[in-house]
Each structure stands twice: as C-alpha cells, then as structure tokens.
Amino acid sequence: MSDSFYEHLTQFAYLVATALFIFALKWLSHPKTARRGVLAGVLAMTAAIGGTFLHQEIRHVVGQSGFYEGLKWIGFAIIAGTIVGIPLAMVPLTAVPQRTALSHSFGGLAAGLVGTAKYMLWYGEGEASLNKFRMTAIIVEIILGYLTFTGSLMACGKLQEWIPTRPITYKNQNLINLALLAVAIGVGVLIIFKPMLWWLFPVVVLLSLTFGVLLIIPIGGADMPTVISLLNSYAGLSAVAMGFVLENKLLITAGALDGSSGFILSVIMCRAMNRSFTNVLFGAFGQVKASSVVAEKRAVKSATAQDAAQLLETANLAVVVPGYGMAVAQAQHRVRELYDQLTKRGVDVKFAIHPVAGRMPGHMNVLLAEAEIPYEKLIEMDDINSEMPRVDVALVIGANDVVNPAARHDKGSPIYGMPIIDADKAKTVLAIKRTMNPGFAGIDNELYTMDNTLMVFGDAKAVVGDIVRALAGQAGH
C-alpha cells in the first residue's frame, strides 16, 4: 500500500487520540465518570502509539532490516519503561507528590533528548535544515525540557526528604538565577541565528539543567503544591514545543491540554495562598521573618483525649480540619475510625479541605478517600466556611497556617490575606499538636490561645486513637 495511505491512517489515529484525550479530561470532572476517563486516556495513547509505528521512516527501517532489528530498541525501552512504571504506580499515597515530580522530570527529559537528537540530525543535513523556525522550536523545547528535568528531580528529592525541605537561600540568589536564565536564553537566541556553531548547544543544555536546580533549591515544602503544578505545566509545554519541532499536531494538542491543566492548578494554588507566581518562585517563603509583633504569651488550655471524646460525642456537627501533619503521622485510618464512632452516635462529621493542605493539589482528598471516607463528606474551604458558626466542634489535625486567624486581620503577618478555614468560628476548637512549636512558616498561631480552643498534645495518630478508644469504651458500658 502506498505511503500516502499510511500517512492518512496515522493522521486518523492521531485525530481519534486527540478526541479521546479531551474526553478523558472531561470525564474526569466527576468521581462517577472519572474511571471512564482513564479508559479513554489509555485508548487514546494506544491509538497514538499505534499510529506512530506506521510512520514512513519507521516502516522503511522495518522493511529493510526486519521487525526484530528495526524495533528491538523501541521494544526494549517499552518493556523497561513498563517494568519501572508499575512499581511507581504502587507507591503509598503519601508518596504520590514525589512520584508526580519524578514523572514531570521524565517528561522533561524525554522532550530535552528528542530536541537534542533532532538538532544533531538536522545539523548533519547542513545549515539549510536548521532554519530559524526549527531552531526556535528546538531551543524552547530543550530549555523547558532540561530545566523541568532537573527542577522536578530537585522537587522530588525535597518531597522525599533526600534534600532539606526548608528553603536553601544565599545572597543575591534571585539575581544569580535570573542572570543564569538570561544567559541561557541569550545563548539560545545566538544559536538560532548561528545554528552551525554546534558548541553553543551543550552550553544551553548545561545552563538549563543548572537553572532547573537553582530554581527549586529556595522553595520550601509548603509551596510544593504550586511548584508541582507549575512543573506540570512546563512538562506539557515542552511536549508542545516538541510538536512544533516534529510538526506533529497530536503532540501540540496533548501537550497543550497538560500545559493548561498545570497552569490552572498553579493559579488555584497561588490564590489559595494569596501569593503570586513570582512570589512563590522568588519569595523563599520559609525565610520570611515572622511579624515583629510578638504576641503576649497567653495561656494555653489543654485537654485530654477523654475530654475531647466527650466534647465530640455531644456535638451535632463536627468538622475535621486535616493538614499535612495528619499524613505525616499516618493518622488517616484512625481518623476514619473516629468518623465511624461519631457517625454511629448521630454526629454529623464533615471534613474541611484547604486547597493547599498536603503536598500537591487535592492530596488531602486522596488520602482521606484511601481511608474510605465518603467523598461527599470532603467539603471545600469556601463551602464549609459559611457553615462554621454552626459547627459545635472543629477538630484540627496537623493543620496550622491554614487555620491561623492572623491571616484575616494581622497585616504584619506573612500569611496576611491568605484564605483560611475559619475553624476559630466554631463553638469549640480542638487542636491536636505535638508541641507548641510554630508551624512551617514559623508564625505563631493565635488560634491555639483563644478562649474556645482546647489543645490536645501528642502524636496525631496516638491522640486520635485514644479518642476513638474513649468513645468505644463508653459504648461498652
């Protein structure tokens, strides 16, 4: 059959893949249809890969050297990728953020390598092949690809705590980083105009790799949801750039879907912290000095797990405010037991989810869903806040800055203006905390010293376990 027949077949497969990718994301909008979305995605990817094997050059190679010789490299890579991919899909849900970062890094790497290979191939064909359009696309692809590669590796290392999670800063950091990026772009522009100066190419690659590392070093753990979303967007955009290099519309479409998704998530995360992109990337949040106004030491009222059990038991409406601390303590299954005990007693229990609770967008929802808490009990911040004054007990587990009332009124506070969950408006607040040490951002939390707040000190898992036992014990009598 003729080449043009195969070309049409490839394009048709790509068209089907594009439609299916859009459906995949559309179906993901609701938990009921979401799994159908995954199926659509798998079918789309299968069509895309199948169509690619019909590519003229690949059929040519297979025709000349046979199936085995022609496809052994690809086959090997596909098998190896599958072998590595399966365990990566089985990580505990607390480790999903680092797996996601690793995945962005692989995406960036693939884009960078394909861009590099394409430059080498066209370089071999001579200057006429390296026109300005192709060179521009390649330079955008490799800068985005390689900086996403190392940046995401750093983010992964921080989340896995191989690298210190607190921001690492030094003098003139932003100046150095921006200068480095400017030099990378400058050299990139130069090579677009002088494409035969091949040694400029590795310079751009090295600068991009270095910039990726330096960009992420100053970013602290609490900013990870934004950074991961941003890197997600970069990984998508580098696929778009690859599409421009290879003149492939499927790559452009799928990359654009990913790019816009990452962008939307970054915007949501930034809004949830009342910060701008520049502030996240160049602000080194953890370094912000807490407001100089040292609150006068107010007395903290502490309570035992038994007290907490009694309070919860007599409530009509209780709201749990979970934070990353709950995940660190692995307390989510205990929380589920608590949910069961209270629901049995007719207490209405809801969960208030702050958008940046956890280490990536939606992280807290997945952790609670794993503990088999029904998803309609997971309420978004904006929806729960209007109910807060009616709440009898707000139980804060491992959350800190997202319930700090200072964000609403203290103009001197670094988190001023950040939308928070109004736990303080509940009739009683129970806060489980290890010690009185301030949270990640180093800011005192006045919630803990309020008149209607009771502190329960201890490890979140142990304390929730004690409350559950206290409740169960009473039932036995």
Add this chain to the structure above:
Amino acid sequence: MQELDLWSMIFVFMLATFIGFEVIRNVSRLLHTPLMSLTNAISAIAVVGSIIIAGEQKTTATTVLGTIAVFASMTNIISGFLLTDRMLKMFKKREPGK
C-alpha cells in the same frame, strides 16, 4: 516548512489550550491529584516523538537518545494511568451495607 503549516500549528495550539482551560476548570477539586497524574500520562505523548527518533535509526547517537526518551515516556504512561485508576477506585460515596 511552509508558512501555512506554521500558522495551522499555532492555531491548533491556541484552540487546544482553550479547550484545556474549559475542560479542566470543571474538574472537581476532589480529583486534582488524579487529574495531575492523568495529565502526566497524557503529556507522555512525548512517546510519539521519541518512537520516531528511536525508530528512524538515522545515527547511533540519536537512536540511543530516542530510546532513553521512549523509556522515560513509557514509564510515565504506565505509572500515570495505573496510579490514576488506583486513586479513582478509592473515591466512593458510602460503602454499601452501612
């Protein structure tokens, strides 16, 4: 490349970005983590470019680069789809019988 192709690619990029915004804005916040792992898998569409480079076998160096890129993308495809499905299975309304 013909200028027409360049422009049609830019059109495709713009339209796909708009579709992306519209579709993703409607994704429930509950599902943002699965959304990200699904888009991870989707952006592993880079596998298409990687297969072309690895399959053309024009030079040894580019075949090696392409092969590594196929490996990296394939990892994302497999782990992205499997992980998304694994997480979505956990989102239940109320377990039956309770």
